[in-house]
Amino acid sequence: MNVKMEKQSEQKETTQQLTMVQAVNDAMKTMLEHDDTTIILGEDIGKNGGVFRATEGLQEIFGEDRVVDTPLSEAGIVGTSVGLAVNGFKPIAEMQFMGFVYPAYDQIMTHVSRIRMKTMGHFSVPMVIRTPYGAGIRAPEVHSDSAETLFTHMPGIKVVCPATPYDAKGLLIAAIEDPDPVLFMEPMRSYRAQREDVPTGKYSVEIGKGEKVQEGTDVTVIAWGAMLPVAKQAAKQAEQQGMSCEVLDLKTLYPLDRDLIAESVQKTGRAVIVHEAHGTGGLGNDIMSVINDTSFLYLRAPIERVTGFDVPVPFFALEEHYMPTPKRVLQSIEKAVHF
Template identity: 50%
Template sequence: MKHSVCLLEAVNLALASEMRRDEEIVLLGEDIGVNGGVFRATANLRDEFGLKRVMDTPLAESMIAGLSIGMASQGLKPVAEIQFMGFIFPALEQIICHAARMRNRTRGRLTCPMVIRAPFGGGIHAPEHHSESTEALLAHIPGLKVVIPSSPARAYGLLLAAIRDPDPVLFLEPKRIYRSQQQEILDNGEALPLGSCFTLREGSDITLISWGAMITETLAAAEHFQNKGVNCEVIDVASISPLDMTTILASVKKTGRVVIVHEAPRNAGIGAEIAATIAERALLDLQAPIARVTGYDTVMPYFRLENHYLPNTQDIIDSINETLEFA
C-alpha cells in the first residue's frame, strides 16, 4: 500500500511496519508512549502495540541507553528515542563504552542490535541544546553506525535497515525537514543499504556532497546552475559512518571539482574527513581546491541569528562559482 508521508511520518510508518513483523522490537524514550514523542514520531504506536512494547521512561538519557544495551544483549531489539541530540551527552558513556564495544569485547559472542533515534540540527527556532549537529563526534567511535536520512523515502528504508542491523545504529533525524516535503512511499518492508551514498542528480561539471537537511539547499543550488548550463552531481552521503568513499571518489574522478556542504561546525567536521580522503586518493583528478560550506565553530545561536549560522542556497552558489572559476 502506498502512503503520502513527510519524513516524520515515514519514521512512524517504518517503526509500525517493523514492529508488526518482529515482536522482539520495543520502543522506549521520554514521552514517546502517551504523547507520541515531542515531535509525534511515535504517535498511535502505543495504542497498537501496548505499553510493554512502547515504554515511557524517566528523563534519564543514561538509563535509556543502558537499558537498551541490556535489552539488546538478551535478544530484544530496542529502538530508543533521545528527545534532542543535545541531550545525548549523558548517554555517551553507555553508548561508547558498552554498546559500541559489545561485539569486540565478547569476540562476537554478543552483538548489540539497538537503534538510538534523535532529532538533530537547527532551523526550528529552538535553544542551542535542541539545535546541535554533533554527528562527527559519534562517527569517530568504532563500532557505531551513524545514519542521517534526507527525505521520507530514505528515512523509511534506512530506519528499517538500522533496526535489522546486528550492531548499534545512531539514527539522526533532521527535524528542520520533518514536515517540509511529502513523498509517496510503498510500505513494502524493503530496506535501503546502510553505508552507501545516494546519487540524487547526475552531473559532469562539479560534485556537490551533503547530507540531512542541507540536501534541500544543495539541490536548489544545483537547479540554479542547471538553468545556466552547468551540470552538478549531487551526492547524499546518508551514512556518515561507515562512509561510502567509493561513490564519492568515482564522482570526483568524473567532475574534478567538489563542494561539501554541512550545517555542523567546520572544525573537524565530516566534511574535513571527506576532503582529506579525496586529497589522499584523488588529488590528481581535482581541477580546483575542495570547497566546504559549513556552520560556524560556535554554539548554535538563538533564533534571531539562526539563519545567519545555517548555510543557505546562496552560500552554496557562491562557493560553486568560486570553484568553477578556479583556473
C-alpha cells in the same frame, strides 16, 4: 531512478504519501509488527506520541510494554537498552533532541560501541538510537545541534541520516535489522517539509550506500539530511549560471560510501561539501580525506567546504546565519568552478 526500483523489491505494490516523520513512524510500526523483540524506549513517546509525533499511535497498538515511556534519563535509556539488547531484544532508543544525547554519550562511547569488539563477538548490541537533529525550526537553546562527528569518530557504531521520507523508512528498517548499533539522525527541519510516495510494506535502503540524486559534469556537491535541499537549491541556481552540478546524498555518515564520492569527483574534478555541523572536526574533513586518497590527481580545484561556523549553535534569532544557505553553497560552487 532504477536504483530505487530495485530497492523496493518486496511488497512495493501500494504506496502512501507520507512526510518524513510519518515515514519514521511507519518504519517503527512495520518493525513492531514484524518482530516481537522490537521495543521502543524514550521520553514522552507513549501517550504523547513523541514531541514530534514520531511514535504517535504506536503505544495504543503495541502496548506500554513495547512502546515504553521511560524516566527522563538518557543514560538510563541507552544503558538499559544495552542490557535489553544483549539479552534478546532490539531496542529503539529515542533521544528527544540530539542536543540531549550527551548524558548518554558515556554509555555509547564506553559500552554500546565497544561490547562487540571487547567480547570478540560474543555479545553484541543490535540497537538503534534515534534522534532528531539540526537547526531551522526556531527551537530553544541546545535543541538544534548536529553532533554526528562525535559518533562517526567513535568506532563500533554506524551513523545514518536520511534526507527524504522514502529513505527515512527504508534506512530506519535497515538500522533496526542491523546486527550492530546504529545512530539514526532525523533532520527535524525536514520532518514535514515534503511528502512523497512511500511503500506501505517492509523494505530497506542499504546502510553504507549514498545516492547520486542529480547528474552533472562541472562540480560534485556532497550533502545529507537537512542540507540536501540546500545543496539542491544551490545546484539549481548554479545551473542557471551554466555550471552543471552533480549532487550526492550520502545517507550514511559511517561507513562512508567512498566509491560514490570517488566516482563522481573523478568525473567532475571539483567538490563542494555541505554540512550543518561546525567545520573544525566536521565530517567534511573525512570526506576530503576520501577524495585525497582516491581522487587527488583528478582534482581541478581545491575542495570547498560549506559548514556551520565554529561557534556553538546559536539561539534561533541567528540560526539562519549559522547554517549553510544556498547563497553560501553557490559561492563555493562558483569558487570551485572558476578556480
